[in-house]
Amino acid sequence: MNGKIIRIIADLYTVKIDDMLYGCRARGVFRKEGITPLVGDDVIIDPANNIIVKILPRKNELKRPIIANVDNALIVSSVKEPNLDLILLDKLISTVTYNNIEPIIVFTKIDLLTEEEKDNINELRAYYEEIGYKVFYNNEAAQIIKSIKGKIVVLAGQSGAGKSSLINRLTNKYNIETKEISKALGRGKHTTRHTELYDVDDALIADTPGFSALDLSNIEKDELKDTFIEFANYECKFHDCLHNKEIECEVKKAVENKKILKSRYNNYLKILEEIK
Ligand SMILES: Nc1nc2c(ncn2[C@@H]2O[C@H](COP(=O)(O)OP(=O)(O)OP(=O)(O)O)[C@@H](O)[C@H]2O)c(=O)[nH]1
Ligand SMILES: [Mg+2]
Ligand SMILES: [Zn+2]
The missing domain is CATH 3.40.50.300 (P-loop containing nucleotide triphosphate hydrolases)
Incomplete structure (x- = not known):
């Protein structure tokens, strides 16, 4: 049967199938293979033994x-x-x-x-x-x-x-x-x-428990600018422009002309600095 893990407390997994909840354990072999079931996982369970037998491929994590x-x-x-x-x-x-x-x-x-x-x-x-x-x-x-x-x-x-x-x-x-x-x-x-x-x-x-900072370590320096979506509206002279010091930077100009919010740009620079 196919379901979704909606809660994990210690090694007890709550799997939702339609409107029913099943308290399950994971197959012992998962641990050996280094697989950790996560909240949000689509899984196949063996309902007779309340065991998660398979985790379906993830869209993201x-x-x-x-x-x-x-x-x-x-x-x-x-x-x-x-x-x-x-x-x-x-x-x-x-x-x-x-x-x-x-x-x-x-x-x-x-x-x-x-x-x-x-x-x-x-x-x-x-x-x-x-x-x-x-x-x-x-x-x-x-x-x-x-x-x-x-x-x-x-x-x-x-x-x-x-x-x-x-x-x-x-x-x-x-x-x-x-x-x-x-x-x-x-x-x-x-x-x-x-x-x-x-x-x-x-x-x-x-x-989720509140958190004040997030782990950005997997974003590369040159990928950060793509996550500030409004920057894409401006084409800089150098297409790999990081918008931080290059001359003839259209993003910097847009900040000066108040087209881009100053706090957004400053936060971009701060985050860029944290990634380095
Ligand atoms: N005045 C006011 N108070 C609010 C509003 N929304 C939440 N609160 C209050 O803010 C406090 C914290 O709210 P929570 O929902 O516990 O905050 P949380 O983000 O879940 O916090 P954690 O579980 O610690 O991460 C509570 O006292 C809420 O009543 C709001 O729109 N106006
Ligand atoms: Mg809370
Ligand atoms: Zn630029």
């Missing part, structure tokens, strides 16, 4: 959080408490794009902003939409659900950003534990401790 066959990432970014972190947002967009996962940006905690701050976030949203991303506020549940119908979705964003709360907004089925952030430290308390897939209206969403 994310390292942090460890999850397979992901279509979309909901990048959850709080605008306050914890403060908006644009470099983390741009890093997450790059990482998921590099892994052939379509990012969807969700801003949370808009309700904590003054009118003026709200205008700034609206402008920021407009920029990310204009360059081609789907962007929502977390109170736009119907639109979010529509954009992930039938997809495997991973939640990403720092601890306390409101990832688990978002799932609770999209469905009232689970009532996942959420926790106030530490006022003293201004960050979340790592409330979610393992990766689990939740069924939300024909989408499977992986809630």
Whole structure:
């Protein structure tokens, strides 16, 4: 029988087949062959013995959080408490794009902003939409659900950003534990401790522990620019231009002319520096 792993706790795998859940163990031979079943894996199980006998080929595999066959990432970014972190947002967009996962940006905690701050976030949203991303506020549940119908979705964003709360907004089925952030430290308390897939209206969403940085080590220096999709609108004199110091760089010109958002470009440079 064919199913999908939706939860792993220690060596117990929960496999979903239609609307039934099976608690399974993996075949002993997997370990010997160095194969690790992941959340999101499509598997074949032997239902008589509750054993996973085969893992089907993966479309992709994310390292942090460890999850397979992901279509979309909901990048959850709080605008306050914890403060908006644009470099983390741009890093997450790059990482998921590099892994052939379509990012969807969700801003949370808009309700904590003054009118003026709200205008700034609206402008920021407009920029990310204009360059081609789907962007929502977390109170736009119907639109979010529509954009992930039938997809495997991973939640990403720092601890306390409101990832688990978002799932609770999209469905009232689970009532996942959420926790106030530490006022003293201004960050979340790592409330979610393992990766689990939740069924939300024909989408499977992986809630994950919050993380503030991602492993970008597998992106090469010259590949990073391709994950900043708006840069592709400009053709530089040298086609291998890294847009960092070359003269006659059209991207740099676009930043000066305010066609490219300054924070995007600065974050690109910072991430480039981290890769070197
Ligand atoms: N005011 C306000 N608070 C929110 C909003 N979304 C979430 N919160 C609160 O933010 C806190 C943290 O939310 P969680 O959903 O636990 O955050 P998380 O991203 O799952 O955090 P980890 O599990 O630690 O990674 C909770 O107290 C939520 O009630 C929002 O839109 N507005
Ligand atoms: Mg959580
Ligand atoms: Zn350039």
